[in-house]
Amino acid sequence: MKSKLKSTFQQFTKPIQFQKKSKVQNLVPGEVTYVGDNDHVSTEIDLLSYNADDCETSTNLSVSEIKALVDAEPESIHWISFTGLKDVNQLTELGDVFKIHPLVLEDIANTKQRPKLDEFKDYIFFTLKMIYHNNSLVKEHFALIVGDNYVISFQENRYDDVLKFLRERIFLKKGRIRDAGSDYLFYAIVDAIVDNYYNIAETIELQTEALEDIILNHTENTSPQDIQILKRQILSVRKSVAPTKELINRLHQTDHKLFKLKTKRFLNDLYDHILQVTENIDIYRDIVWGLMDMYMSSTSNNMNQVMKVLTIMSTIFIPLTFIVGVYGMNFTYMPELDLKSAYYIVWTIMIVIALVLVIYFKRKKWF
């Protein structure tokens, strides 16, 4: 049982991939520089175009091909996936073609950018973190631009578990997505990412409970480090989720022309989801913050056990050792020494003392 708990705990606590050491502070405002660690991911632009009747995909297109395809079918909805942010030139080209503000391009390439919502006349820019469990907990920079008939999603990695099901729904005409506009596609992508936060919150819940159980029942198998790792994970997830909550709140109150009235109710629902995720995380934060106290209390209880054994042993034998010491003295004149039954009397006295002490400790509930 114990080892199972321990492994349950360890399974999730590989430390987070922090994107530490920034390559360079971006010094010229509006300069597009990729600061992430995924240099091995080559840039690829894919297109998924659909309307109520048709749905087709094309992969690995150039920016000009994309533009041509989007312009060719103004009535369809186009989901442009830009994966791998290393190739800043393609990003800039895309920015030129779709008339995107340079500061937005900077924020797309800057993988350390915190969640952000920026409304422009013709498009809305939204960036948040995609959080998923891929061996360890990964926080991936994810950006979205929504225009009147297109959505461009920017992703650092080729990880697709979170959005796979959404693509299926589009192909299979499941739900209302094929009949709705680019604003609904935008909502659906954000919703898929936020729904995945639930899984993360559940992982935190499982870890917390496993750790709590270890601390209470097998304190010797854990250390403050485990608590600290969990604390950091929660802080890290919270850091991304909390500002996203604020932004979705702003989003569902916006009156930007891109958002149709009936999409508003879905954004409201989305806000409700992220509110629930945040509350769950906060409850587990409260619990984890209390675990250090519990750990110290458990440690101190174990210590007490050790001390009690020492005390009982010492306290029983200290007077006895004194007594035998007394009769080890070499005085010429010690009347007891020559008594025939003295040895047995001393043993009796010692056993009585030991018993009295044992009973005293029993009464005090020391063992």
Add this chain to the structure above:
Amino acid sequence: MKSKLKSTFQQFTKPIQFQKKSKVQNLVPGEVTYVGDNDHVSTEIDLLSYNADDCETSTNLSVSEIKALVDAEPESIHWISFTGLKDVNQLTELGDVFKIHPLVLEDIANTKQRPKLDEFKDYIFFTLKMIYHNNSLVKEHFALIVGDNYVISFQENRYDDVLKFLRERIFLKKGRIRDAGSDYLFYAIVDAIVDNYYNIAETIELQTEALEDIILNHTENTSPQDIQILKRQILSVRKSVAPTKELINRLHQTDHKLFKLKTKRFLNDLYDHILQVTENIDIYRDIVWGLMDMYMSSTSNNMNQVMKVLTIMSTIFIPLTFIVGVYGMNFTYMPELDLKSAYYIVWTIMIVIALVLVIYFKRKKWF
């Protein structure tokens, strides 16, 4: 006394039925999926129709029968009880007949939904948690839809203690309910659930006081786990009650046409009730959060007692044992050994030392 306290405490601390592991993340927005654990509860729809003069009930109806009965008496108030959320088809059918938005149906079936208030043109949707003590603390998903002449309540279980008395009042024409509209029925149902929160708050109060008493007087009978369980219970109850408070606040400020002016004062009163419950819970939260400190302090006090006994015993006997050791040495030339009264002198010295130390410890208040 002590064992009674302990049992008082244990009686309430069976851990909460957490609805952990969600069956499936609901991936298509607006898709109605039941995620709860009560698969054994079959779906049943009952109707309670009343006006100032008459009052009748019919049980186990189909959705179309319900619709017919409601339409037949437009002047009466109809309370439709939908119990058991497993049968999603009946729920969808009901949604179609009463023209309920798909996202609302999704929230009704999603038993993990946090408290929520949604106003539509023709009806208001409100979901909260029914919390009661049925062996252990149970948090049950409860949803309400109020239209102009009907109220539909959705419940996961067939547990009826909380609302039984309300049904009686309708039958017996007690209070003003038979003369009032659907808005007052809605208020009365929510009021019954909120009034029951008082019982939960009182249970928390009793548990806290019992635990506090155990920690102070019988520390050895408790463990940090007891405190942690109580913490979690309070966090869990608070998680449901706090957002409900916000919603009732919004409710009593709404200007939806369904709510008549004279019902407003009752909603105001309801808000007052839930405010009081929240304050009580928060006070006990504060107290429970301080219990861990008290526990550690008590444990540490006990430890001190143990250490003092060890110290007193050791400190008294250590010099004595040294003295008897001295006269156990086998030197050929030790003048004291041959003195006739030496043995008695040594005993006298040892008793004096012991007395001096005992008096010293008495002065220091060590025992």
Add this chain to the structure above:
Amino acid sequence: MKSKLKSTFQQFTKPIQFQKKSKVQNLVPGEVTYVGDNDHVSTEIDLLSYNADDCETSTNLSVSEIKALVDAEPESIHWISFTGLKDVNQLTELGDVFKIHPLVLEDIANTKQRPKLDEFKDYIFFTLKMIYHNNSLVKEHFALIVGDNYVISFQENRYDDVLKFLRERIFLKKGRIRDAGSDYLFYAIVDAIVDNYYNIAETIELQTEALEDIILNHTENTSPQDIQILKRQILSVRKSVAPTKELINRLHQTDHKLFKLKTKRFLNDLYDHILQVTENIDIYRDIVWGLMDMYMSSTSNNMNQVMKVLTIMSTIFIPLTFIVGVYGMNFTYMPELDLKSAYYIVWTIMIVIALVLVIYFKRKKWF
């Protein structure tokens, strides 16, 4: 000194009379039920009528007599004291005669009601807690209704210390009260109750300082329980005072026709008073919350003293005891044993060792 402090502390810390176990949850909204514990206090209605010239009192009247007396002198101000809330019938009768809303009557009888302010067209309802020291700390439910020429005060007990001085002022024409209206009487009553909060805050101050002193200087005379009791007292007082503060703030901003402009400045002053009380309580809350740390630190310091004595004794005698043990060995060939001065040499060596250790500990500041 110490015992004086202790008694100073105990004098105030008789635990608060919590009105625990509610008799019954009030299930029908608007039903008037007395839930308090003072069943022995019989209901009595008194009247104090005054204007600039006259002032008369009549005691133990019926509701209809009251009504007649109030209607007879419309120009006078009438203070109706309703003492003892047990007799719900008289309360309902009074409610009928003065046209008071049933929910207000419910709140008057419900002694567990939190502070509340409710404005109606013809009267204002205000309920707060009268807190006083009568052997132990008592929190008494107190309600006020102010109309154009009358004020009705509802009180659970016949305790009169808080308001006695106000009655005297009316009789003796002290201050401006006899020339002012019912709004000023209302203000004067609330002011008397709030002024008494100062005494409570001062008691908390005295207790905190006494306890702090005990913890620092006589830790053995206290226990975490004392701190916990004080914490609870502060929480309990704060629970009543904090919402009252909010309500008085609302009160002095109201534009209800009953409140004349020149009374507003007095309400502003009242708000200032309760703000000051709240701030004082909060400062002592902060201090008391830190006392547990101080207690643990004091306890741990005492423990260190104990441990140091043990360590010093052990560390000095352990090597000495070893040395005497060496010369207690019975080897046939031990050259030192036969040396004539060996015994004295061993004593010298032992005294040197002991002195070295004593100096070492002195240097380390262990005693």
Add this chain to the structure above:
Amino acid sequence: MKSKLKSTFQQFTKPIQFQKKSKVQNLVPGEVTYVGDNDHVSTEIDLLSYNADDCETSTNLSVSEIKALVDAEPESIHWISFTGLKDVNQLTELGDVFKIHPLVLEDIANTKQRPKLDEFKDYIFFTLKMIYHNNSLVKEHFALIVGDNYVISFQENRYDDVLKFLRERIFLKKGRIRDAGSDYLFYAIVDAIVDNYYNIAETIELQTEALEDIILNHTENTSPQDIQILKRQILSVRKSVAPTKELINRLHQTDHKLFKLKTKRFLNDLYDHILQVTENIDIYRDIVWGLMDMYMSSTSNNMNQVMKVLTIMSTIFIPLTFIVGVYGMNFTYMPELDLKSAYYIVWTIMIVIALVLVIYFKRKKWF
């Protein structure tokens, strides 16, 4: 070094003069009662009149003389200093002559009044605390009334260090004060008091750093009491400064006719000053709140040192003492006893054991 730190610390930590036990609760609203402790300070009214050209002072005037002098030169600015609040009659007389509201007079005499700002049609009332170091930390009640051509300052004591420099500036025509109106004089007085808060904040800073140093390096020279005293000082100062900050904020936003536009920028600057003081105090509050943890940690580290010495001594000598005990046994048949080299062998074994243990402890970094 150490003793210097200690004295630096003690120099400032004489406990604050709390104005405890109020003489009497002021029961009649608007009744002017002096509640302070400075009964020995006789009341004295001084006048400092100036305009751009002249500047004269007269001391120890009667209220009517003051009034005459103020009315005689309506174009000058008059600073009336009312020192010593004991003589309530003179205060009331002044109130009558300058038409001051009775509640304001009550607040002037009530030295326990919290900071307060009250705007009337013809004058503004402002009360705050003058905090200074005069042997111990003193918080003195200070009130100001500013009219169109006069400022009245009310002070409990004849302490003048804080305002002395301002008086000099008026005499010496330093800065713009002689050309400005009563609003600027008002600003200058408040500014002098607030500037003095910087000194207090700096004292707190010095004390905190001295205490921190003592705790880290000479834990045995301090006690939790020192931390508690510092905590209380900070709480006490903060209690006066924080509400003053709010009031100055309100002051610089007021549109009272008395304040000229160009004085506004100075009030804004004043607000900036008090904001900075508050922030500094709050930072030191944070640090002091952490000192108790540091103290406990230091204490516990010292304890560990003690325990390690005990453990090392015990653990080394316990097996050795056992060995010498073995050869102290009196068995007739113990072959080793008669070996010639046995004694030396035993010594060798014992030294080896001791060395092994010493090396083991060295490895464990125990000393």
Add this chain to the structure above:
Amino acid sequence: MKSKLKSTFQQFTKPIQFQKKSKVQNLVPGEVTYVGDNDHVSTEIDLLSYNADDCETSTNLSVSEIKALVDAEPESIHWISFTGLKDVNQLTELGDVFKIHPLVLEDIANTKQRPKLDEFKDYIFFTLKMIYHNNSLVKEHFALIVGDNYVISFQENRYDDVLKFLRERIFLKKGRIRDAGSDYLFYAIVDAIVDNYYNIAETIELQTEALEDIILNHTENTSPQDIQILKRQILSVRKSVAPTKELINRLHQTDHKLFKLKTKRFLNDLYDHILQVTENIDIYRDIVWGLMDMYMSSTSNNMNQVMKVLTIMSTIFIPLTFIVGVYGMNFTYMPELDLKSAYYIVWTIMIVIALVLVIYFKRKKWF
């Protein structure tokens, strides 16, 4: 590894240069007094003038020369660098020439001034702290005045790392700066300083992680002092960054005529940057605040190890020493003494007891 961590930690933890003891409290409002410590830095005024085509610098000018140069080219943008605040006369002269309010000059010279934004009709005043790592962490007072065609920057030291790159960009026509107005130059300077905050936040991150690692793995190499120093650093940085955040928020919402619409988006971006810095600092604050607990827990764990060794040694040898004591007694009649195998039997018994105890401790997981 360990020593590397330690040095990583120490490298950054040289205590902050606190600008303690103020030289003099500035008593006359609007009097310009330099209060900083950099008396050795002589005042120097440089000018960098540029427009889309040209760019020239002149160093060490007098105030009148500056004025002449600025007036000569009204179409260019002039960046006036005022370095070294010691020479208050030049500062006042500059203030006269550019018509700057005396209170602003006071704030420029007052190096202890907190971040502040003040809008005047013709110019905007902004002061913040430049924080950089120059051996130790330095917080330098930095002030900016922006007019229609000039920006004046005031700096205490000649440290230029933070702004060097910005100057290069102007020279090299990198980015849009040469085509933009004085508002963009103002933005670019503030942006350079805020971007440098990232480096500071990253340093804090590295220190925290190094310290965390030391505490967990090499507790004996650290002390509460290290945690306290880090706490103070974070508090000190936060004290400067947090108000700057507020001011930049106000700045990007201002409608001052100096700020062109297209500069607004850049200020918005700037606000986003400082928000992210603040969030990072706050997360590390949370972590550092938890380190003391971790340290105490680690210390207490080490203590437990020490105690366990003591307990094991004592508990094993205490009964054995008692046994050998028994047979060291000198009773004439002790039958065992004469048994031939008694000595070996006693040894066997002792070894069995020792083994039993060792197994018992193994079971208890004590070693």
